Structures are given as C-alpha cells and as structure tokens.
Amino acid sequence: MSWKIWSLKKSPWVFHVNVGACNNCDIEIVNCLTPKFDVERFGIKLVGSPRHADALLVTGVGTRQAVPRLKEVYRQTSKPCVVFLIGACPCGTGIFHNGYHVEGPVDKIIKEEDPNAIIAYVPGCPPKPEAIISGVVKALSAI
C-alpha cells in the first residue's frame, strides 16, 4: 500500500458537493456529523475547500449547470481521492431520468474527467446516516 493510500484511509476529510439535490441527502450528510452519529470520531471531517479534501460527497442528479463546476471541483481535489455518490440521484439519476436538465448520472461525469476515478455508491432516497457511514467504511476497506 502506498503511503498516499495509507494516509487517505487514516482520516478522510470530505468536501460536500451538491449538483442538483433536493437537500434531503444533504440533510442526512449533516446528520452524520451531528452528535448522534458523529463521524468525526473516525477522523472524517467536513472541510470547506476541495483542496483540503480526500473525498467528495456528491449529492444530486448532475444538472447541466452543475457539470462544469463538478468537474472543476474534482480537478482541484488532491489525488488520490474517493468520490462518494450519496443517494439515488447521483448513482443513477433516479426519478429524474431523461429530464431536460439532467446530464447525470454523476459517475459518468466524473469518468469523463478521470476514467480511473475511485467511485463509491451509496444508494437510497435518502440513504440513512448508517448507510453513508457503512459506505465509507466499505469503500475505504476496498482500496
């Protein structure tokens, strides 16, 4: 295991990107950080800049307006990074499939930017905080 991966898994700092979510998944992400679940005890910390982040938490379907911004955020994230797709929308566009403003699913957008991106999927509408934490644990044990 390279030291980069080791340090990534030690304490993943996350940056939250909303690309057209209804806010429900965002609320569940915030819920993970509140005292009941408190993911900071695992070293998972929400940071304010993608340059400080090891992982991106992407919510939302990937709208036309958000696509260049998401790619820019991904480019600025320090590599290696993990992209977590939180919710049914980024995983497979969900009920917004074929909408006129939908460019998603988000994994397609990320792969256009970087074909070797590490992408983890947490489906659900919205996923429970337990599911998000479980997804993070599974993704970090897989890499």
Add this chain to the structure above:
Amino acid sequence: MNREELQNRLQEIKNKVTAVEQTTDNRIYLPCEAQNAYAVSKFLFQDLACRFVIATCVDSDDCFEVLYHFSYDQLGVVITVKAFIRDRENPAIESITSFLPAAEWIEREMHDIMGIDFRNHPNLRRLILADDWPDGVYPERKQART
C-alpha cells in the same frame, strides 16, 4: 363576505371573463382571453383582497394557458384566472407584476421554460435554465418533449 356575496362580487367582471365556473364549493375558475387577465387579476387582488398563491402554465393543444391562482382566505376559496393565449407563435400576455411584485419570479420561470412573453415585466431575465441553454428552446413545451 359569504359565498353568495363572493359570487355577486365576481359578477362585476363578467364582461371580462367567458364564464364563472364553480367546480366545487371552494374552487372557482375564471376563464378569459389573455388581454383581460390583467384586469381580472387586479380586480381579485385589489378589490377582493385575495392572496396571490402561484401562477402556472399549460401547453394546451391550440393555445397556451396561464393560470393565476388566488386564494380568498376568509372562505378558503381558491379562485383561478385562466388566461388563454391563442397566438402560439408569439405567445404574450400582460405581466401582473406592476401591482403584484410577488409574481415576478414565477413569470420569469414561465418565460424560461414555456417561452411566454410577459409584457412590461421589469426584469425578464433567465431564471432557472442553465447559462449555456440555447435561446428559443423551451423545454416544457409539448413540441420539445416529443
């Protein structure tokens, strides 16, 4: 004002509307032509002191319908002004923002996705479509969806 009195007040504008349709106890439709919608809405808002709820737009087969929904809260009655815009090539209607600034954003949204031109709107800029969305493409029109 009770329901009967409300019906009587609505008779004051009966030359501007094609009908006063009461479908249920608490739902009244006022179908009218596009050029009369401004006056009818103004009457509801200023003379009857109705509350503006929302405006919606429908792409019907032969026309566009712009629907202004007002609520008469004392009776719990929702009154809808249904304006028919017959010109499908250049659909236009008088904006109601001059006396009802709250309608500004919903009219901008309808302009975005249906291509209705709201005359005398103070700020008819793009609201919800992406910055790179092509001009003249209106995604919620039936033509665009097929």
